[in-house]
Amino acid sequence: MSTYSRPRPPADRSRHHVERAEAALIGHYARLVRLAYLTLPPALGRHRRVLAAHGTVQRSLRGVRRGRREPALPAQRGEPSSDYAWVRLRVLRGALAEGTRTGWWPPRLPARHALPLRLPAVLGLRLFPRAGGAGELALDQALSEVRPEVRAAFALLLLDGLPSEAVRAELAQADGRDPGGAVRAAERLRSAHEDAGALLRSEEFDPCTVHTRPTDLIRRRRRARFAAMTGALAVLTCTALAVTSGPPDQGRTAAPVAGPGSAVVDPARLVRAGHGGWADSARVDFTVWPARGSRAGDRALLGRALGAWASPAGDVTVSAASGTTAVPPSAPARLLYAGEADGDAVVLLHDGQRLARYTEPGPDGGGRALDLARADDADVTSAAAVALTRGGGSVRYLTAPWIATAATRDLLDPDAPARALEVAADGVTPAVPRPMAGGGCGESWPALQLRSSRRIVERHSFLVTDLGDLSPVHLTYTPPPGRGAPARQPREATSGPALVSWARSVCLLRGMRDTGVRAVNDWAFAEQDLPEEAGRAVWTCTRVDTWRGPGDILVRFRPPARALTAPGTVVARRADTAACGRFGQHMVAQARWQAPSGRWYVLAAGSRAVTRIETAGSVRETSAGTTLAVPAGREAPVTASGLTRDGDTLRALGTG
Structure with missing residues (x-):
């Protein structure tokens, strides 16, 4: 028991x-x-x-x-x-x-x-x-x-x-x-x-x-078609196996094969969004753009555009932005626009991942053209406008249906007010100046200032500028850290301090044309009082994010300057890095600087979370806080590093 x-x-x-x-x-x-x-x-x-x-x-x-x-x-x-x-x-x-x-x-x-x-x-x-x-x-x-x-x-x-x-x-x-x-x-x-x-x-x-x-209706239809095709293939496979394993004298019948690309070149299969759907959608991007333009019902034009994407003929020049594939769409595309612009017929399509712009010139034009660019994970700002035509130093945009007003402004003249644009009912802007295409910066840098409709967000204005791709580049600004304030987040570059910062940064963009840039953020991560009462300098990290995902940075030291547009000194460049972004919010940089007296210094500055900076090499110095200035010879080997409040050590970017 x-x-x-x-x-x-x-x-x-x-x-x-x-x-x-x-x-x-x-x-x-x-x-x-x-x-x-x-x-x-x-x-x-x-x-x-x-x-x-x-x-x-x-x-x-x-x-x-x-x-x-x-x-x-x-x-x-x-x-x-x-x-x-x-x-x-x-x-x-x-x-x-x-x-x-x-x-x-x-x-x-x-x-x-x-x-x-x-x-x-x-x-x-x-x-x-x-x-x-x-x-x-x-x-x-x-x-x-x-x-x-x-x-x-x-x-x-x-x-x-x-x-x-x-x-x-x-x-x-x-x-x-x-x-x-x-x-x-x-x-x-x-x-x-x-x-x-x-x-x-x-x-x-x-x-x-x-x-x-609703979930992604296009993806659901694709999955349903894929499931049906898989089931049909399974039935055909079983039938083929049964026929093959039957008696030798039984006849065999070949399974029919569907013609490739028949759905993607059919204008009747184009997806068209409703004209007011963008205001009631949780996904404000190209998927809610309605079909606009005077030739949205021209099936012959649409058929030629789809055919050029599916199987371009010899007279079609195909160009793809950096990181963009030129393969045909796997399902019927979405029609965004079909109309006339500057004497050309233009069709704008979207397949869920890419934008395709088909251009058919007028009687006096050249050959046809198809331009492709990535547009995956677009949002209210990066899907706000698309370049319809370029030529003669100007660009004409098609704006998103949620854009209420548009204006142009010169980023090299931050004090000049924005000039309003008269946008047509179908969202097409007049031809506006674009940044100079050569290697120089020029006397002006045009940008487009857009404001979203109050139906989706109140008082939301933002800046975009043309760098040669189908979608203009979204410009943002992160202000310097405030005293005792939480970490700053990127914000729209429309305020006075943001425009002044971009006046000294925008010329850096001239080497980024046609590289698939999606957005650029200008982050003033530190301010520093210079030795010998030489004024106050700003440390800036400009981060360039691409549609492919990787991002590049430029770190600059900007001492006081008479010229409002003086860019300062680039002290570090990094490619394919998370620094200065959402997943790299802490950083330290250093630079060599000569005071008005002729004496040389090593300067270093860190972002908000840095609590101590120290140098090693020929000069050893420690400074509590986010900045350090130490006298050092012009060629003296000095390296700086910073310690964050979490105990992490950051090696300084830049030259010592």
């Missing part, structure tokens, strides 16, 4: 009925889902993150049975009940465990964690919370850069109003890593954002109030 007896639960465990737990979950469902949404990894994407948050809460009671003894938590000050705190702990465990996933499979965790093994199924729709303003966007960016425990602590502090000690205890019971450090990081995050509590309670972070949009 067995003498084993089940041990009794500890005295601090009490019976926790399922009905009470379910009542707490339902009564505070929105609150729990918001906590899970904030804790879950932003890398999931907004759609999967919304579903994962609801799934985490809905299955937080999985494994709880009637009459089973479960741990009970005492009610925290200001909380509705211990039942809610108990459910919240299970939700928190599940959300934190989701952050440890690697790959597609759920993590292997103890049964008490009750991690959801599946998500609510939503087919054919994408879900996402309503967009907030600039404050919500900055907070979302800051939260995406910290670990899940910090996001959880931030939510518990601001949403549930728990004191720091209670949050630390809750994270420890949820098996979170370094609860104390997470609480301290959350406190710093709260102090860095004004009205953080109100921002966190906004619709930007509410997974219960969501917009719905």
Whole structure:
């Protein structure tokens, strides 16, 4: 006879009925889902993150049975009940465990964690919370850069109003890593954002109030066709095998083969978006451009354009931007424009990844032309305009349907006001000047200033400039770090300081024509008082992002100059680097500088997170803060490095 007896639960465990737990979950469902949404990894994407948050809460009671003894938590000050705190702990465990996933499979965790093994199924729709303003966007960016425990602590502090000690205890019971450090990081995050509590309670972070949009309909049709073709191929294969394995005297019939490219050259198969769909879409890019132009119904012209893309004849000159393939489209393309511009017939097409511009000259023109350029992952700014024609030092654009106004301005004259343009009803601009195509910078650098419609965003103006590709280049600006301010993010280059900065930077773009550039950001990452009271210098990193993905940087030292457009000295160049971008936000640079007295110095400066700079070599010096200036001979070997607040060492870019 067995003498084993089940041990009794500890005295601090009490019976926790399922009905009470379910009542707490339902009564505070929105609150729990918001906590899970904030804790879950932003890398999931907004759609999967919304579903994962609801799934985490809905299955937080999985494994709880009637009459089973479960741990009970005492009610925290200001909380509705211990039942809610108990459910919240299970939700928190599940959300934190989701952050440890690697790959597609759920993590292997103890049964008490009750991690959801599946998500609510939503087919054919994408879900996402309503967009907030600039404050919500900055907070979302800051939260995406910290670990899940910090996001959880931030939510518990601001949403549930728990004191720091209670949050630390809750994270420890949820098996979170370094609860104390997470609480301290959350406190710093709260102090860095004004009205953080109100921002966190906004619709930007509410997974219960969501917009719905369809998934990529073109991709769904492609997948459906692929599935049908796969099924038909399987049937034909089985039939062929059955015929082959039959008696030798049986006849064999060859399977029919479809003509290649028949769908992609048929004008009737062109995809056309509705004229007002862009205002109700979560994806504001080329996929919501309606078909415009006086010849959008000219099937003969459209057929010639599709034929030139699918199988260009000898009289068609094909050119592809850097990193762009010239292969035919794999499915019917989308028609964006077909009309007359400067005496030429122009057709603009989009296949989901690339733009294609077909040009058919008038009677006095030359041969036909097809220009291709990448346009994948375009957005409200990089899909805002396309060059229809170029010639004679000017360019004519087709603007996106969400562009409300357009103007031109000279980037080399930041004080001059922008000049408004009269854009036609179909979105075509007049011929406007473009930057000089030669090696020089010229006396002016024209740019296009666009403003989006209030139907998608309020007061959103931005700058683009022509560098020879189909899409103009988006110009942005990141201001110098403010005293005690959080890390700055790139913003539109339309303010006074941004225009002054670009006046000294825009001539650097003249060597980037026809290289597939998507966007350029001018980042003033440090300011420095020069020795001998020689004024204040600015350190700038100009980052060039391409449609291919890699980015190049130019680091400059800009001492005070009489000329407003003086670019300063380029001290470093790097290709295919993450520096000065979203994934390389910390940097140190150094330069050699001669004071008005004739004395030479080694100068170094770091971005906001740098706390100390030191030099090695013939001169050894240490300076607390983000800048350093040390006398050194013109040829003395000196290298600088910086230390960040996180303990990382950054080697300085530039010449010592």
